[in-house]
Amino acid sequence: MDQQIVMKAPLFAALDDETASALVASMTPQSMHRGDVLFSEGDRGDSLYVIITGKVKLGRASGDGRESLIAVLGAGEMFGELSLFDPGPRLTSATVVSETDVIALGNEDLQKFLAEHPAVAMKMLAGLARRLRRTNEGLSDLVFTDVPGRVAKALLDLGTRFGEPSAEGVKVNHDLTQEELAQLVGASRETVNKALADFASRGWLVLGAKAVTILDIDRLRRRAR
Amino acid sequence: MDQQIVMKAPLFAALDDETASALVASMTPQSMHRGDVLFSEGDRGDSLYVIITGKVKLGRASGDGRESLIAVLGAGEMFGELSLFDPGPRLTSATVVSETDVIALGNEDLQKFLAEHPAVAMKMLAGLARRLRRTNEGLSDLVFTDVPGRVAKALLDLGTRFGEPSAEGVKVNHDLTQEELAQLVGASRETVNKALADFASRGWLVLGAKAVTILDIDRLRRRAR
């Protein structure tokens, strides 16, 4: 299995190769495709996941049909650990966005592992702290920044995480529909569409199928803040 | 010092009395009053705080003068630890909201302490996980819930944390101006004022100086969700 990729996850970053590969070997891998659900709100949360390849979205549903996305995660990222540390049902659902391989680690195994490797526990603290900060950031964006600004931010963020330099710009294969993008920035699909169209008409980016190519990253940055 | 109260903080909850009181003794207490700033955005974050009595607000400022509140914390609650686990400047400022006593614990002391008491590290993980969940909750509220609904939620939350049963209802001394309440729910002062006035006119609550008394908690709950 792609040892390399797994090692990027905070869970494993602190480990020497042997320990890490032993741990990875003990975890159960699974392949899934778009639309597959890893877990839903209300499920009992008994394992943590690490993404090998592909992307997964974490979301919450409102009483009526609406949905909002907490995050979109890619290779090397970890999720689902919250209900291990803070026992209780899952408050979020995890859905596969593109062809994805993940490995899962059960609750007891994780507890045992953390007890044996306190350095990893510290890494996890650091990881959670970072996520808390980013989430707080997201909160104030929602208050301070208008929709086009949030769209720009989201694209830049997706760009740094999933973008790859191409002919004339950064190609970002986010694998998200505009609907999902809208749920991610907390706006309606239509408004996001218009923001994207506007950016494109200014030549800041080119729209593609579940992807964008960022041409003028500086303008986009300026629009974001 | 109020040993009892300190022991409520997740940091100490797992400790036996001796260890806890030894630790508390090593921490420097300070008394502050409304408006005092514990730290500001950009400061280098080198200590964590535990509130003995009083309340503290955590906030972020936008480029222009606007401000948004991340949380309002009371006795027994802890803050400022994020920049210890995830090194870097503070991304949030901490300001005293009412007469407050806090104790501070320096970075190195904390690191040492966590290394010696792994059970406490696990408690901290649990604490961060819980906060992350609540913050995610706040995020989706901002998208799904209208301003009056968010005001109702905020009051209920403040109620469970700071409320005390009184003659006819729950008296909530939140110590916040309507301006601060507005920053907490991500809305304008005026809109929050109108929501409060509306709730009061329906007899769900009575407004007081930096306080409310909740009369009909069920109605308020129903309005919140």
Added chain:
DNA sequence: CACCTACTGTGACCTGCGTCTCAGCCAACA
């Protein structure tokens, strides 16, 4: 290849809430 379903693009309309403004109120302080 034809059909269907999911997705994107765009305009028209409507509304919740922000902004502006001003008027009372109370506490602090000279």
Added chain:
DNA sequence: TGTTGGCTGAGACGCAGGTCACAGTAGGTG
């Protein structure tokens, strides 16, 4: 005791963005 400054209450107005409606496009399946 009057004055000043922070806080609350409330109306008028405008706009960002939500909702609705529909048209065009592309990928997937028989």
